[in-house]
Amino acid sequence: MYAREQTKSVRVGNLIIGGNAPISVQSMTTTDTRNVSDTIAQIKKMEIEGCELVRVAVPDLKSCYSLPLIKKEINIPLVADIHYDYKLALKSIELGVDGLRINPGNIRNVEKIKSVIKSAREKSLPIRFGINSGSLDKDIFKKYNKVTPKALIESAKNIITVLEEVNYHNIIFSIKSINVIDTIQANNIFSSKFNYPLHLGITEAGPPFQGTIKSSIGIGLLLYQGIGNTIRVSLTGDPIEEIKVGYEILKALHLRKRGLNLISCPTCARCKVDLNKIIKKVERQFCNINKPLTIAVMGCMVNGPGEAREADIGVAFDKKNGVLFKKGKIIAKCSDKIIIRRLLEEIKNG
Numbered sequence: 001m002y003a004r005e006q007t008k009s010v011r012v013g014n015l016i017i018g019g020n021a022p023i024s025v026q027s028m029t030t031t032d033t034r035n036v037s038d039t040i041a042q043i044k045k046m047e048i049e050g051c052e053l054v055r056v057a058v059p060d061l062k063s064c065y066s067l068p069l070i071k072k073e074i075n076i077p078l079v080a081d082i083h084y085d086y087k088l089a090l091k092s093i094e095l096g097v098d099g100l101r102i103n104p105g106n107i108r109n110v111e112k113i114k115s116v117i118k119s120a121r122e123k124s125l126p127i128r129f130g131i132n133s134g135s136l137d138k139d140i141f142k143k144y145n146k147v148t149p150k151a152l153i154e155s156a157k158n159i160i161t162v163l164e165e166v167n168y169h170n171i172i173f174s175i176k177s178i179n180v181i182d183t184i185q186a187n188n189i190f191s192s193k194f195n196y197p198l199h200l201g202i203t204e205a206g207p208p209f210q211g212t213i214k215s216s217i218g219i220g221l222l223l224y225q226g227i228g229n230t231i232r233v234s235l236t237g238d239p240i241e242e243i244k245v246g247y248e249i250l251k252a253l254h255l256r257k258r259g260l261n262l263i264s265c266p267t268c269a270r271c272k273v274d275l276n277k278i279i280k281k282v283e284r285q286f287c288n289i290n291k292p293l294t295i296a297v298m299g300c301m302v303n304g305p306g307e308a309r310e311a312d313i314g315v316a317f318d319k320k321n322g323v324l325f326k327k328g329k330i331i332a333k334c335s336d337k338i339i340i341r342r343l344l345e346e347i348k349n350g
């Protein structure tokens, strides 16, 4: 793992992004923002899953008026996602959001951007400028004839020139493409030139199976290089899945610790128990814990005991019998009928 790139730090509500702050996990609601109760209910579920910042789409004035009502009921920073209409950004600031995400590809007028900055500055609000492959500035697209890492960086540079002209540094950047390699290259270039915090993601990554793989590779490779300060996994589906995947990426890179880390083998002819069923049971029991806990469930004694010993607690099966390990020591040997009960008891008792 490379050393983390040092960036400026930015405060969004009660969350610090950049500097030495932990890499945070964020997501976006899928509800209609005008529907306050549904939006609050979804954010509450996201908070339980560990979401540390939530973004809501603000496509119209009525959505703006939902913002203070939503903010009052939630515990994580609320960011308004604005496209096209800078007046919605001004209204969202006035109504008390913790931050803005605006797209310089579709709010292109410099004076309008400056007026948003002026209002944000008065309230010390950070703004994320999100450069997306799908909404790249038209002139830049024409110049490069397609979306390329250089085109994305040129778009970022243009807006940075405006921001630096007015001495506004309370900013976060994101440079996302549907193309994983372009995203990696563009963020590498950005990080070598600027020290603003980076929000990472692969845009429109797809449904959970494909999107998880693309996001894990794109976000994971960048984080491994020390690049990135906050992440959003973008999936077509429940935002809860986005948060879960986000934490799994961070856990795999040892950047955050949270909840269950399940080690289990793929099974083979040596396995004499129904390991799938056992794993599902363990997952069900411990999917909601926040405390970091590594559990190993292994199908036989070949690699089983070795892996189980590395975990906080683990079990390896020897035909129909299970051997229970805790902190590297064998604490029980019993039949598969009762070993899982023992495993669950031991975990619950700490």
Ligand code: SF4
Residues within 6 Å of the ligand: 265, 266, 267, 268, 269, 270, 271, 298, 299, 300, 301, 302, 303, 304
């Ligand atoms: Fe097969 Fe045993 Fe390895 Fe599982 S741990 S895959 S059962 S050899």
